[in-house]
Amino acid sequence: MKHLLKMMDLSTEEILEILNLADQLKYEQEHGIPHKALSGKTLGMIFQKASTRTRVSFETGMYQLGGNALFLSASELQIGRGEPVQDTARVLSRYINGIMIRTFEQSEVENLAEYGSIPIINGLTDLSHPCQVLADLMTVREYKNNLEGLNMCYIGDGNNMANSLTVGCLKVGMNVSLACPEGYHPASTVLEFAKQYPDNFKLVSDPMEAAADADVLFTDVWASMGQEGEAEQRKAAFKGYQINDEIMKVAKPDAMVQHCLPAHREEEITTKVFEQHANQIFDEAENRLHAQKAVMVMLMSDKD
Numbered sequence: 001m002k003h004l005l006k007m008m009d010l011s012t013e014e015i016l017e018i019l020n021l022a023d024q025l026k027y028e029q030e031h032g033i034p035h036k037a038l039s040g041k042t043l044g045m046i047f048q049k050a051s052t053r054t055r056v057s058f059e060t061g062m063y064q065l066g067g068n069a070l071f072l073s074a075s076e077l078q079i080g081r082g083e084p085v086q087d088t089a090r091v092l093s094r095y096i097n098g099i100m101i102r103t104f105e106q107s108e109v110e111n112l113a114e115y116g117s118i119p120i121i122n123g124l125t126d127l128s129h130p131c132q133v134l135a136d137l138m139t140v141r142e143y144k145n146n147l148e149g150l151n152m153c154y155i156g157d158g159n160n161m162a163n164s165l166t167v168g169c170l171k172v173g174m175n176v177s178l179a180c181p182e183g184y185h186p187a188s189t190v191l192e193f194a195k196q197y198p199d200n201f202k203l204v205s206d207p208m209e210a211a212a213d214a215d216v217l218f219t220d221v222w223a224s225m226g227q228e229g230e231a232e233q234r235k236a237a238f239k240g241y242q243i244n245d246e247i248m249k250v251a252k253p254d255a256m257v258q259h260c261l262p263a264h265r266e267e268e269i270t271t272k273v274f275e276q277h278a279n280q281i282f283d284e285a286e287n288r289l290h291a292q293k294a295v296m297v298m299l300m301s302d303k304d
Contacts, residue, residue: 003113003120004295006106006128007167008193015137015172022138022287022294029064029290036066037301041097043067045123048074048103053261053288054123054131058100061293067300070096074103089116098300119299121292126160126224127187131295132260133164135287137172140216142287143256143280148173153214153251155179155207156241156268157234158186161220161260166190170197178203179210181237207241214251218258219243219268235267243269256280 001014010018028035043062045055055071062069077088085108092099093116101109102123113120122130141147152169154162158180166186169176176194178186182205185191194201204210211217222238223231243257257269257277265271274281 001298004130004299005109005113005120005122007130007133007164007171008128008189010130010168010171012171012173015134015168018134018291018294018298019138019141021297022134022290025293025297026287026290035064037297038062038097039066041065041067041300042095043069043296043300044072044092044096044099045069046072046074046077046099046101046103047123048101048108049124051102051123053285054100054102057289057292058123058296061289061296065293065296067097067296085111086115088112089114089120093117098296121295121299124160127163129160129164129260130168131288131292132161133168134291134295135284136165136218136258136260137168138287138291139258139280139284140256142283144215149175150215151175151177151213151252152216152218153177153179153211154218155210155243155247156219156238157222157224158184159220159224161218162186163190165218166194166201170194170200173200175200176202177210177212177214179205179207179241181205181241184237207247208250211247212250214255216256216258217243217247217251218260220260221262221264222267238268241268243273245270245272248273258284261285 025035045058059069089112098119099112100121100123104126106125106127109122109125122128144150152174154165163186166176222234259281263269263274265274
């Protein structure tokens with residue numbers, strides 16, 4: 001594992017190794033055990049999209065690991081004035097020990113990895129959100145004690161979350177059911193990948209069908225960053241694609257709910273269901289910190 005670019009690049013063993021290390025680091029943090037695995041290291045954080053959880057969790061994580069984090073706004077870098085990403089990659093590789101980038105195009109992340117000589121971490125693209133899904137899997141395992149054989153339901157837009165959840169959940173042995181409206185399906189590469197799991201994957205248009213017997217239900221906003229101009233069109237398209245009391249009734253009685261946040265209550269999820277599962281959702285948000293610390297340690301620490 002040289003980079004974290006998308007879930008499809010990780011093996012099952014690598015995913016579980018990250019989760020196990022994240023559990024260890026969380027335990028150490030909660031018990032005041034120092035873990036300065038990245039002492040003297042610097043992470044550059046390039047942001048071309050706004051962020052709350054990604055920036056704070058990476059910056060805090062680097063501090064807790066003994067390193068430093070540099071916030072690099074795209075508007076303040078030469079990349080924002082037309083410098084090729086491959087040149088930025090080669091320059092930053094001579095200054096710092098790793099790059100986390102939150103951007104639109106997956107190709108920018110891939111180019112950084114191709115031309116740079118340091119680890120690259122995808123903090124979110126329109127295609128993939130691997131850091132979030134690692135935190136999601138960590139949280140589900142905390143609550144359910146296992147991942148293999150669990151039924152995962154995702155209701156909503158076939159966006160970066162649907163893409164990464166599909167791949168990550170299938171790789172750890174979960175059954176995946178997606179409910180997405182026509183025209184809002186996951187990426188074709190993800191659907192092609194899922195064909196390897198014909199008994200464990202289904203894509204349907206009916207949320208009730210997808211949610212039946214679910215152990216964990218996921219959703220996301222109907223209009224992601226950069227899609228604000230489509231908000232009204234999407235509200236019409238996603239009518240009925242909501243986690244609510246009716247959906248929860250067909251899931252398992254002890255089903256948990258996850259949301260990557262921010263949440264638009266009364267759109268993709270009702271306020272009632274959100275608040276009933278708020279502890280699970282905010283544990284999920286916290287676990288961004290621990291999962292990302294595990295990724296940074298695996299990628300950036302000095303190897304024996």
